[in-house]
Amino acid sequence: xxxxxxxxxxxxxxxxxxxxxxxxxxxxxxxxxxxxxxxxxxxxxxxxxxxxxxxxxxxxxxxxxxxxxxxxxxxxxxxxxxxxxxxxxxxxxxxxxxxxxxxxxxxxxxxxxxxxxxxxxxxxxxxxxxxxxxxxxxxxxxxxxxxxxxxxxxxxxxxxxxxxxxxxxxxxxxxxxxxxxxxxxxxxxxxxxxxxxxxxxxxxxxxxxxxxxxxxxxxxxxxxxxxxxxxxxxxxxxxxxxxxxxxxxxxxxxxxxxxxxxxxxxxxxxxxxxxxxxxxxxxxxxxxxxxxxxxxxxxxxxxxxxxxxxxxxxxxxxxxxxxxxxxxxxxxxxxxxxxxxxxxxxxxxxxxxxxxxxxxxxxxxxxxxxxxxxxxxxxxxxxxxxxxxxxxxxxxxxxxxxxxxxxxxxxxxxxxxxxxxxxxxxxxxxxxxxxxxxxxxxxxxxxxxxxxxxxxxxxxxxxxxxxxxxxxxxxxxxxxxxxxxxxxxxxxxxxxxxxxxxxxxxxxxxxxxxxxxxxxxxxxxxxxxxxxxxxxxxxxxxxxxxxxxxxxxxxxxxxx
Amino acid sequence: xxxxxxxxxxxxxxxxxxxxxxxxxxxxxxxxxxxxxxxxxxxxxxxxxxxxxxxxxxxxxxxxxxxxxxxxxxxxxxxxxxxxxxxxxxxxxxxxxxxxxxxxxxxxxxxxxxxxxxxxxxxxxxxxxxxxxxxxxxxxxxxxxxxxxxxxxxxxxxxxxxxxxxxxxxxxxxxxxxxxxxxxxxxxxxxxxxxxxxxxxxxxxxxxxxxxxxxxxxxxxxxxxxxxxxxxxxxxxxxxxxxxxxxxxxxxxxxxxxxxxxxxxxxxxxxxxxxxxxxxxxxxxxxxxxxxxxxxxxxxxxxxxxxxxxxxxxxxxxxxxxxxxxxxxxxxxxxxxxxxxxxxxxxxxxxxxxxx
Numbered sequence: 001x002x003x004x005x006x007x008x009x010x011x012x013x014x015x016x017x018x019x020x021x022x023x024x025x026x027x028x029x030x031x032x033x034x035x036x037x038x039x040x041x042x043x044x045x046x047x048x049x050x051x052x053x054x055x056x057x058x059x060x061x062x063x064x065x066x067x068x069x070x071x072x073x074x075x076x077x078x079x080x081x082x083x084x085x086x087x088x089x090x091x092x093x094x095x096x097x098x099x100x101x102x103x104x105x106x107x108x109x110x111x112x113x114x115x116x117x118x119x120x121x122x123x124x125x126x127x128x129x130x131x132x133x134x135x136x137x138x139x140x141x142x143x144x145x146x147x148x149x150x151x152x153x154x155x156x157x158x159x160x161x162x163x164x165x166x167x168x169x170x171x172x173x174x175x176x177x178x179x180x181x182x183x184x185x186x187x188x189x190x191x192x193x194x195x196x197x198x199x200x201x202x203x204x205x206x207x208x209x210x211x212x213x214x215x216x217x218x219x220x221x222x223x224x225x226x227x228x229x230x231x232x233x234x235x236x237x238x239x240x241x242x243x244x245x246x247x248x249x250x251x252x253x254x255x256x257x258x259x260x261x262x263x264x265x266x267x268x269x270x271x272x273x274x275x276x277x278x279x280x281x282x283x284x285x286x287x288x289x290x291x292x293x294x295x296x297x298x299x300x301x302x303x304x305x306x307x308x309x310x311x312x313x314x315x316x317x318x319x320x321x322x323x324x325x326x327x328x329x330x331x332x333x334x335x336x337x338x339x340x341x342x343x344x345x346x347x348x349x350x351x352x353x354x355x356x357x358x359x360x361x362x363x364x365x366x367x368x369x370x371x372x373x374x375x376x377x378x379x380x381x382x383x384x385x386x387x388x389x390x391x392x393x394x395x396x397x398x399x400x401x402x403x404x405x406x407x408x409x410x411x412x413x414x415x416x417x418x419x420x421x422x423x424x425x426x427x428x429x430x431x432x433x434x435x436x437x438x439x440x441x442x443x444x445x446x447x448x449x450x451x452x453x454x455x456x457x458x459x460x461x462x463x464x465x466x467x468x469x470x471x472x473x474x475x476x477x478x479x480x481x482x483x484x485x486x487x488x489x490x491x492x493x494x495x496x497x498x499x500x501x502x503x504x505x506x507x508x509x510x511x512x513x514x515x516x517x518x519x520x521x522x523x524x525x526x527x528x529x530x531x532x533x534x535x536x537x538x539x540x541x542x543x544x545x546x547x548x549x550x551x552x553x554x555x556x557x558x559x560x
Numbered sequence: 561x562x563x564x565x566x567x568x569x570x571x572x573x574x575x576x577x578x579x580x581x582x583x584x585x586x587x588x589x590x591x592x593x594x595x596x597x598x599x600x601x602x603x604x605x606x607x608x609x610x611x612x613x614x615x616x617x618x619x620x621x622x623x624x625x626x627x628x629x630x631x632x633x634x635x636x637x638x639x640x641x642x643x644x645x646x647x648x649x650x651x652x653x654x655x656x657x658x659x660x661x662x663x664x665x666x667x668x669x670x671x672x673x674x675x676x677x678x679x680x681x682x683x684x685x686x687x688x689x690x691x692x693x694x695x696x697x698x699x700x701x702x703x704x705x706x707x708x709x710x711x712x713x714x715x716x717x718x719x720x721x722x723x724x725x726x727x728x729x730x731x732x733x734x735x736x737x738x739x740x741x742x743x744x745x746x747x748x749x750x751x752x753x754x755x756x757x758x759x760x761x762x763x764x765x766x767x768x769x770x771x772x773x774x775x776x777x778x779x780x781x782x783x784x785x786x787x788x789x790x791x792x793x794x795x796x797x798x799x800x801x802x803x804x805x806x807x808x809x810x811x812x813x814x815x816x817x818x819x820x821x822x823x824x825x826x827x828x829x830x831x832x833x834x835x836x837x838x839x840x841x842x843x844x845x846x847x848x849x850x851x852x853x854x855x856x857x858x859x860x861x862x863x864x865x866x867x868x869x870x871x872x873x874x875x876x877x878x879x880x881x882x883x884x885x886x887x888x889x890x891x892x893x894x895x896x897x898x899x900x901x902x903x904x905x906x907x908x909x910x911x912x913x914x915x916x
Contacts, residue, residue: 179845179910268670279659294799321882330911
């Protein structure tokens with residue numbers, strides 16, 4: 001450190017010294033300031049969720065200053081004259097007042113609602129990125145689970161939030177919630193009577209949702225977000241496969257000042273985008289819906305998008321119900337309302353462990369996979385996305401039927417069939433595409449990059465000119481890690497005992513999964529000037545590829 | 561338990577004596593780690609960037625002033641705006657003014673910060689070593705030993721009686737919070753099986769609270785929502801007791817049938833003058849069924865599109881609802897008004913476990 005080159009302002013030495021006397025912080029903070037954060041556009045998705053959450057806390061606190069969480073009836077005589085003389089709850093009245101009598105109240109309300117949508121969209125996008133790049137692999141499984149917890153809490157928080165104003169639309173949503181949970185065997189009616197303080201709608205649900213929405217759930221989210229960030233910080237962020245990036249290093253710009261400046265810019269952009277939406281894109285105009293009354297309903301009642309798959313599943317489900325021994329098992333509610341979403345969360349939670357079990361891969365991963373290099377994972381991800389989108393679209397089947405002039409029942413039938421067919425088709429198509437892209441990569445390593453010039457040789461033959469891949473391209477192309485297959489079932493050791501992994505039905509399932517996971521594109525043989533390292537990386541085992549990549553990276557590092 | 565002698569790291573401090581004076585430490589400049597230079601690569605470029613960033617920050621300042629001006633200058637609310645002005649227009653105007661100024665301020669700050677970090681700060685990239693996350697084997701061993709030692713010292717492992725009685729003691733206390741939740745609401749008991757309808761209770765219109773005679777619903781194909789008289793302000797009652805009356809042309813209404821206690825009973829005598837009454841609460845998840853197609857006699861729930869055939873006992877013909885809409889037996893009061901002949905003979909609304 002050439003201290004003489006940098007002038008240290010007295011404030012830093014003075015205040016810093018005062019603090020360091022008390023907290024011994026200089027050494028640790030110094031390390032933190034130079035902490036490296038890898039850069040990639042997709043690493044900013046989670047940050048959108050973080051900043052949206054900050055904005056939600058700020059705007060939510062403001063709204064709570066004016067909102068009255070009470071179902072007590074009042075007669076409205078306020079600024080929105082179309083509802084003059086109408087009986088409504090205090091919750092609805094105070095939401096009208098926030099919108100029409102508090103300056104900036106409408107703006108803050110709309111920022112709050114848009115920020116909630118942005119929060120959920122960002123979580124989904126971030127989760128998708130983490131999934132497709134394999135960033136959840138060892139040692140980051142716990143953070144993946146925390147992320148799923150955050151997604152669940154975010155959905156609940158949003159549901160309670162948009163139900164609070166007690167307007168016609170949100171009341172219908174609560175009626176559906178009551179109807180779905182009522183169907184749970186044995187405990188369903190009890191759960192709902194306790195939550196609602198009796199029969200639907202009652203007067204307890206609004207203050208109860210309020211305390212959950214403004215205190216308990218945000219507190220849990222805040223705690224989990226903190227843990228999520230600290231774990232990320234402690235384990236260091238993953239990085240994309242690039243020249244100079246290895247499993248043993250982390251390359252990027254230091255936290256101070258780069259990340260602070262970038263984080264500041266990103267916060268202002270996200271806040272700005274939310275304010276644009278809140279200003280020009282009306283959201284949840286509760287004054288148009290009117291106060292909740294139990295016998296009114298409007299067509300095309302849809303929840304916010306993150307609840308859309310539940311709505312779609314409910315609409316898609318055929319009427320299945322089992323009556324036995326004086327009890328009713330309402331499958332037409334339980335399967336779409338609880339089972340499908342439960343399946344989604346459970347599958348997401350066990351996926352990292354399933355993948356480890358199927359591949360036998362217990363090594364640390366700090367370099368992200370390119371989606372094509374993990375065909376099964378990518379294909380499963382695309383299948384789940386298709387499945388999710390079908391449910392989401394079916395949640396708006398009445399709007400689709402109306403806009404596209406398709407009979408309503410036809411839309412539902414298409415969705416019912418697509419629910420089973422499309423994800424499977426998407427799985428196989430994606431897997432093939434991934435393998436084809438791997439083959440393309442292998443070809444590039446062997447032959448180089450086609451540069452678009454076709455030359456005619458003296459003998460009349462046409463050839464396309466190619467250039468060898470650059471070091472940067474090579475580092476990316478060679479990032480593929482080949483998974484070694486588990487011992488095949490017919491493998492026996494010297495005593496004739498089959499490999500333990502292959503025994504029993506579980507062993508058979510593992511072999512099956514392993515075969516799928518290890519399918520990989522081989523490099524085409526017998527084609528001229530294969531470069532040694534490229535060849536090795538594609539055809540050799542995974543360790544070879546990692547070590548090769550590392551050597552290359554270290555070598556290039558030393559050259560600098 | 562073996563005692564492991566440890567090297568004393570320094571002189572033992574006697575309580576009450578001052579702490580040893582801090583030792584001056586020389587921190588040699590770390591070899592190979594370059595000092596970062598704040599000098600930009602291209603001074604002219606940086607100068608331009610500086611001007612743009614500063615301009616953007618000035619814009620953000622002006623927009624922020626504009627936001628405060630819009631707040632102070634644009635009143636909203638009936639009491640504040642001039643008499644006769646439209647309060648909705650006032651709100652929208654205020655919203656656009658506040659939102660636009662805030663947008664400009666935030667996006668100018670964002671753009672300025674971005675240009676700052678992209679064009680003013682030199683592009684420095686460093687590589688940091690990743691340390692193994694797993695601890696040294698010795699540390700792990702030492703941790704395990706010390707943990708086991710601590711557990712043994714605490715006697716938890718050695719005295720199962722204490723351990724088990726402690727667990728026993730905490731069990732009811734852990735349940736206590738759940739027990740405390742019991743009074744959140746009443747038990748369901750049979751409340752989901754009944755509505756407020758009873759013999760002779762008149763049906764009144766939802767809007768005007770007007771009792772109806774069969775002559776009021778003389779046009780075949782019309783559908784009207786009615787509620788029990790006197791319950792218009794009781795949302796809990798209305799959420800279950802809403803009823804739709806449908807008038808049929810003679811011969812259109814097929815003899816509705818219903819199972820009652822396992823025997824098929826004709827319920828034609830539940831209707832009056834080709835007027836039939838069904839529960840308005842969908843048997844799927846409880847939305848009010850509201851859409852009625854006159855020609856096909858289909859009742860559609862707008863929430864999840866369960867479709868019921870009104871001419872045939874409101875049986876389900878499409879969608880996720882598993883049961884027909886319960887039918888309310890009708891009678892005429894001595895004054896000739898439509899009234900309930902009894903409560904529903906089966907629970908209305910969504911299925912639940914105890915329903916049977």
